Amino acid sequence: MRKNTHFFVFTLLASIFLGCSDDADSYKPNYLPTIDATTLPAENKPMTMFEDDESPSKMYDKTDRWFRVNEPLQVIQKGKDSVQISLYSPVGLTNVKIYAKLPNYDKKFVIYTFSKIPAFHRSFHKLPLTEKANDYLLETGSTVTIEKIEGFSSGAIQFSVESDDPLFQKFKKIKSNHLVQFHDGYHINELGKFLPMNPALAKEAITMIINYSYALSHPLYYSTFTNFDKYKQEQAAAAGTGINGALNWHGNADDVDGVYDYYSKEEIEKIYWNYLDKRTVWMAMVGGDSAWGGGNLASQWESGYVTGHWVGEMSVWSHEYSHHIGFSHSSNLANSGEGGGQQGMLTDFYKYLIHLNDLPFTDPDVLKTYAKTKYVTGTYKKPVFKIDPKNPFLVKYKGEGKWN
Ligand SMILES: [Zn+2]
Numbered sequence: 001m002r003k004n005t006h007f008f009v010f011t012l013l014a015s016i017f018l019g020c021s022d023d024a025d026s027y028k029p030n031y032l033p034t035i036d037a038t039t040l041p042a043e044n045k046p047m048t049m050f051e052d053d054e055s056p057s058k059m060y061d062k063t064d065r066w067f068r069v070n071e072p073l074q075v076i077q078k079g080k081d082s083v084q085i086s087l088y089s090p091v092g093l094t095n096v097k098i099y100a101k102l103p104n105y106d107k108k109f110v111i112y113t114f115s116k117i118p119a120f121h122r123s124f125h126k127l128p129l130t131e132k133a134n135d136y137l138l139e140t141g142s143t144v145t146i147e148k149i150e151g152f153s154s155g156a157i158q159f160s161v162e163s164d165d166p167l168f169q170k171f172k173k174i175k176s177n178h179l180v181q182f183h184d185g186y187h188i189n190e191l192g193k194f195l196p197m198n199p200a201l202a203k204e205a206i207t208m209i210i211n212y213s214y215a216l217s218h219p220l221y222y223s224t225f226t227n228f229d230k231y232k233q234e235q236a237a238a239a240g241t242g243i244n245g246a247l248n249w250h251g252n253a254d255d256v257d258g259v260y261d262y263y264s265k266e267e268i269e270k271i272y273w274n275y276l277d278k279r280t281v282w283m284a285m286v287g288g289d290s291a292w293g294g295g296n297l298a299s300q301w302e303s304g305y306v307t308g309h310w311v312g313e314m315s316v317w318s319h320e321y322s323h324h325i326g327f328s329h330s331s332n333l334a335n336s337g338e339g340g341g342q343q344g345m346l347t348d349f350y351k352y353l354i355h356l357n358d359l360p361f362t363d364p365d366v367l368k369t370y371a372k373t374k375y376v377t378g379t380y381k382k383p384v385f386k387i388d389p390k391n392p393f394l395v396k397y398k399g400e401g402k403w404n
Contacts, residue, residue, distance in 0.1 A: 029135040029143040031110075032128055037085075037117045038092075046123040049086065050199035050206075052375055059202045060184040067206075068278075069213040070174040073117065075159035080151030081130040083159070085112075085123060088180075090207045090366045092118040093165045099139065100129075101158040108160065109136035109144055119366075120203065127152065170360040171210075173403060175217040176276035180209055183282035186297065194299065195287035200375035201305050203367055205283045208309040211359045212317065215350050216275055218358070220393070220401045224345065225272050226265075231345060235392060245332070245340065252328045271333070274325050281324055293320030303378055310364040310383040312351035315343045352393035354385050358402045 040046040050059060059065050067074050067088040074086045075098055087093065093116075100111040112125060128134050133147045161168075182202060186194035197205070215221055224231050229248040236243045249268055250260035263271065284299040286292060291300045298320040304313065315336065322334035322342060332341030353359050362385075364370060370380035387394055393401075 027143070029137070031135055031137055032113070034113045034115050035125075036115045037121050037123060040123055044123040044125060046121065048118070049088075049120045049122050050203050051120075052198070052200045052372065054199045056184075056196060056198050059182050059197070059199055062181045062183070066179055066181045068177045068179050069210055070171070070177050071161075072171055072210060073161050073168075075161065077127075077152065077154055077157060077159075078124065080153070081127050083125050083127060085117070085121075085125065087117050087119065087121045088206050089167070089171075089210070090119050090203055090361060091167055092116060092121070093163055093168055095165055096161060096163040096168070099160045099162065101160070103156050107144065108139045109146075110138075111136065111159075127157075167360060170214060173217060174210070174213050176213040177278045178209075178213065178276070179278065179280040180206065181280060181282055183284060183296070186282075186284045186299070187287075193286065193288040193292075195285045195302070197283075197285050198375050200367075200369050200372050201285065201302065202283075204305040204309070204369050207361050207367060208305065208317070209281070209283065211309065211361055212314065212321075212350075213276075214360055215346070215353055218349075218353065218403055220397070220403075221346075221349055222272065224349065225342075226268055228268070228345070231392075232340075234396065235340065238392065238395065249333055249342075250331060252331050254330050271325075275321075279324075281321070291316050291320050293323030295324065298324045302376060303380070306369045306376055306378065307364070307380050307383040310354075310362075311385045312347060312354050314350045315347045318343045318346040348391050349393055351385075351387060352391055352397070352401075355387040355391070355394065356399070356402045 037046065049065065067086070072088045073093065073096065074084075074088065076084045076086075078084045085098070093114075096112075096114040096117055097110050098112040098114070099108040101108045111128065129146060129149045130151055131148065133145060135143050135145050138144050163169075182197060182205070184196065187196045232243050232247060246255075246260045246262075248262050249271070250262045253261040280296050281298050282296040284292075284297060285305065286299045286301055293299060298317070300308075300316045300320060304316055308314075309317070319334055319336070322331075325333075327334040329335045334343070335341050336343035350359075354362055364383050369376065370382055
């Protein structure tokens with residue numbers, strides 16, 4: 001049985017809703033229509049972000065283009081009565097419900113339902129609350145009628161997103177909330193060492209960072225990272241040798257005669273979460289003799305963005321991202337030397353996820369950047385992934401371990 005609740009809001013900042021509730025077997029809620037974002041009228045200002053021929057100045061505008069890796073579908077209030085929705089994903093979503101939570105009402109309700117949101121879509125939508133009284137579906141399945149509210153101060157409404165789309169279900173598992181932006185200062189100040197990117201490359205970078213953030217969040221990765229000593233032992237056993245180099249994760253102090261500054265179990269746990277925290281990463285592209293990372297910066301070559309990540313070549317990215325987290329070449333969290341560190345382990349793990357089809361995006365044809373000769377300088381073929389039968393994750397888990 002559904003109940004309908006009717007709320008009257010007298011002022012913008014009213015802290016109490018006065019209302020009446022009636023048995024509503026007879027009440028037929030009149031919800032707002034479902035929106036198909038592929039066919040929006042001009043008043044919604046629909047657009048596709050990162051169109052190949054869009055001016056790169058747009059992607060480098062950090063106030064306009066940014067997202068958190070765990071929220072590729074971003075909902076931001078604009079002014080007192082509108083929202084902007086932006087999807088930072090190379091694949092669209094279906095069946096999306098956007099919930100709103102008002103400061104003075106404790107239940108979440110559906111404010112927009114989208115049948116479709118295409119890849120890299122952006123549009124603007126009037127808050128229906130500011131237009132007239134409407135019925136809204138509550139999270140609980142009941143109905144609430146909310147009277148017209150004149151407007152909202154910025155940040156007053158909390159938005160959240162739900163969808164049964166399998167892609168969205170993968171987004172939901174991402175535990176990292178790193179903020180992604182593109183920064184043009186590197187190539188402006190040191191052209192050659194760094195190169196300008198374009199929207200075609202930015203789309204690949206976004207695709208890669210979502211996949212990478214999913215991989216870091218994966219339970220198999222967490223268990224391997226937090227038991228790296230065991231991983232090292234297994235590698236040594238498989239090779240029939242003693243453990244090569246460090247036994248476990250260690251810090252930035254230089255090794256003195258095999259004496260490493262090993263981290264404690266607690267420190268390793270904390271470091272894992274540093275990789276997934278809310279810091280900002282500025283993605284950039286290198287052109288010189290080496291890639292760079294540190295502070296906000298993490299960069300790699302065009303080939304890494306265009307084809308490398310699709311076949312799991314994540315070694316450079318893992319290395320630069322570790323500089324961004326704070327590790328130098330003397331630590332095996334950044335360096336692959338000293339018997340293998342995170343670079344190699346992450347790369348093998350990432351390839352195993354591609355093999356399992358357990359990443360948000362595994363089909364390079366969603367972007368086909370390898371064929372966009374106008375937007376890349378290298379010569380590329382369609383990347384084709386093949387798992388090495390000796391991949392340590394394949395050897396150990398034998399096709400098991402998919403994140404369900
Ligand atoms: Zn380095």
